[in-house]
Amino acid sequence: MTDLAHIRNFSIVAHIDHGKSTLADRLIQETGTVKDRDMKEQLLDSMDIERERGITIKANTVRIDYTADNGEQYVLNLIDTPGHVDFAYEVSRSMRAVEGSLLVVDSTQGVEAQTLANVYQAIDADHDIVPVLNKIDLPASDCDRVAEQIEDVIGIDASEAIQVSAKTGQGIHETLEAIVTHLPAPKGNLDAPLKAMLVDSWYDAYLGVIVLVRIMDGTLKKGMRVKFMSNNTLHHVDRVGVFRPEMEMVDSLGPGEIGFLTASIKQVRDTRVGDTITNDRNGAEIALDGFKPAQPVVFCGLFPVDSSEFEDLRDAIDKLALNDASFSFEMETSAALGFGFRCGFLGLLHLEVIRDRIEREYDIELITTAPSVIYHVFMKDGEMIELHNPADMPDPSKVDHIEEPRIKATILVPDEFLGDVLKLCQDRRGIQMDLTYAGSRAMVVYDLPLNEVVFDFYDRLKSVTKGYASFDYQMTGYTEDALVKMSVLVNDEPVDALSTMVHRDRAEMRGRAMCEKLKDLIPRHMFKIPIQAAIGGKVIARETLSALRKDVTAKCYGGDATRKRKLLDKQKAGKKKMRQFGKVDIPQEAFISALKMDS
Numbered sequence: 001m002t003d004l005a006h007i008r009n010f011s012i013v014a015h016i017d018h019g020k021s022t023l024a025d026r027l028i029q030e031t032g033t034v035k036d037r038d039m040k041e042q043l044l045d046s047m048d049i050e051r052e053r054g055i056t057i058k059a060n061t062v063r064i065d066y067t068a069d070n071g072e073q074y075v076l077n078l079i080d081t082p083g084h085v086d087f088a089y090e091v092s093r094s095m096r097a098v099e100g101s102l103l104v105v106d107s108t109q110g111v112e113a114q115t116l117a118n119v120y121q122a123i124d125a126d127h128d129i130v131p132v133l134n135k136i137d138l139p140a141s142d143c144d145r146v147a148e149q150i151e152d153v154i155g156i157d158a159s160e161a162i163q164v165s166a167k168t169g170q171g172i173h174e175t176l177e178a179i180v181t182h183l184p185a186p187k188g189n190l191d192a193p194l195k196a197m198l199v200d201s202w203y204d205a206y207l208g209v210i211v212l213v214r215i216m217d218g219t220l221k222k223g224m225r226v227k228f229m230s231n232n233t234l235h236h237v238d239r240v241g242v243f244r245p246e247m248e249m250v251d252s253l254g255p256g257e258i259g260f261l262t263a264s265i266k267q268v269r270d271t272r273v274g275d276t277i278t279n280d281r282n283g284a285e286i287a288l289d290g291f292k293p294a295q296p297v298v299f300c301g302l303f304p305v306d307s308s309e310f311e312d313l314r315d316a317i318d319k320l321a322l323n324d325a326s327f328s329f330e331m332e333t334s335a336a337l338g339f340g341f342r343c344g345f346l347g348l349l350h351l352e353v354i355r356d357r358i359e360r361e362y363d364i365e366l367i368t369t370a371p372s373v374i375y376h377v378f379m380k381d382g383e384m385i386e387l388h389n390p391a392d393m394p395d396p397s398k399v400d401h402i403e404e405p406r407i408k409a410t411i412l413v414p415d416e417f418l419g420d421v422l423k424l425c426q427d428r429r430g431i432q433m434d435l436t437y438a439g440s441r442a443m444v445v446y447d448l449p450l451n452e453v454v455f456d457f458y459d460r461l462k463s464v465t466k467g468y469a470s471f472d473y474q475m476t477g478y479t480e481d482a483l484v485k486m487s488v489l490v491n492d493e494p495v496d497a498l499s500t501m502v503h504r505d506r507a508e509m510r511g512r513a514m515c516e517k518l519k520d521l522i523p524r525h526m527f528k529i530p531i532q533a534a535i536g537g538k539v540i541a542r543e544t545l546s547a548l549r550k551d552v553t554a555k556c557y558g559g560d561a562t563r564k565r566k567l568l569d570k571q572k573a574g575k576k577k578m579r580q581f582g583k584v585d586i587p588q589e590a591f592i593s594a595l596k597m598d599s
């Protein structure tokens, strides 16, 4: 157990790619926490997929021993937090477990939208903040300008910002000293009953559920019985330990410390993030302020391309959900796609990560239907239905009105692209709330419908600004609008997986665009195929895919049977990734591509 005065708990907040993980690696290396030969790049990003995509998904933790220039021994606990908007909630909960933050800003870029969003979370959690200007080894680094920007835009003192290159190691020692001298020691009472905050939990194949905790008061000891206060369940603590970053067992953890426990818990779902853990008897009476649970905001259907893989998909989803309480699912049947699951995600990146993991780790090819947000459908009889799937839209004659979720989006963009960004937001039914300048960059705040953002807004934003814009959002609430369900019919059969909710004024444009896209995406068949978009019974757009006249084997005149078979086999292989709708084959990519909008 370490005395409180010699503990510092901190997190690193940064915009994506500003060097948070590299800096964490450097801090670990400089203090000899991991031997040089064991050092891999981005040590804290443990999952393969994270390493490949270079993004941090789960919060990770490491305990670092550091002997400061004053000769004293300190324990530094770093909780690494994700930088992407989808995981803003994970950032907020880990923030509550520490007292300070390093604010990392790339000195060649400056403050970005996620820098703001994350630093505001740190300020909300009452953190002391040490600004760090990273990437000073690069010629484009401009520390004075960026320090000024931090003061102007964020409003914190940056006169003592530390200049660092996480790449070369310059400034790392100064950063460690600043953590010890500028960040506060945690507070806590050793003699009080145990009060530990459940910060995070995940499933480990060998140890069962691992629970990351921050001890507020009292002591957590191996062998003791504890109570989870949210549901009064009792558990026998069989291991207590810390991350260095590998697990190291210890006998106990005291106030201010961060570590983990295991207690033969089988499912992540049995551990509620934000819960308070205390003694089974004479425990704390008042729990810590709970956190809000993560709510999925984007829903889509996942179906196996090969329907015989449904059970495998169920297995994969069950396993993934064990480790990810923010991912929700229920079984879904679709006339067109057969059996599958309707799944809820924190955002699009979360969706992509889960889909990739199913395809890659479980080797199941998937059809992903159009992502949708949750609509509130108010019926004439006063009932309110939460609509997760446009295919379940009730009969419109019984609907009184529909509300959709809206967001407050903050976009930072260099001046020259401002016009394009405003146009994009306007086209997506946005309402401009604010426009300010910080140097040569504009900061625009828009009120936008979430449904216009979930699909490809971020891709479009990146492409119209050549990657220079940064974007962050928060949900604000629900408002009523003129929304309708648009269905798509291929060869006169409705394809429910392609139905979407759209604004009435845009329905025709969207319908036309979708039919044109589908016409390109669906291969020609031996017969003519009408492709239609409709609202209720009314067709609003139509394209016709003409019939394929030539038989692929026709040119193999003569009787070369092998060649003919080869050609047919080739055609079959091409079909593998398609699903049949009535008599029509629709390729997998059509489901996503058809919904991408060009504006």
Ligand SMILES: Nc1nc2c(ncn2[C@@H]2O[C@H](COP(=O)(O)OP(=O)(O)OP(=O)(O)O)[C@@H](O)[C@H]2O)c(=O)[nH]1
Pocket: 014, 015, 016, 017, 018, 019, 020, 021, 022, 023, 054, 055, 056, 082, 083, 084, 134, 135, 136, 137, 138, 164, 165, 166, 167, 168
């Ligand atoms: N030249 C230079 N490159 C750096 C420095 N620090 C980080 N990088 C590079 O910048 C890129 C992003 O760094 P990361 O550490 O992955 O950024 P991050 O903020 O952790 O990103 P996420 O974990 O995805 O949020 C990587 O290619 C790093 O190698 C630095 O000081 N100098």
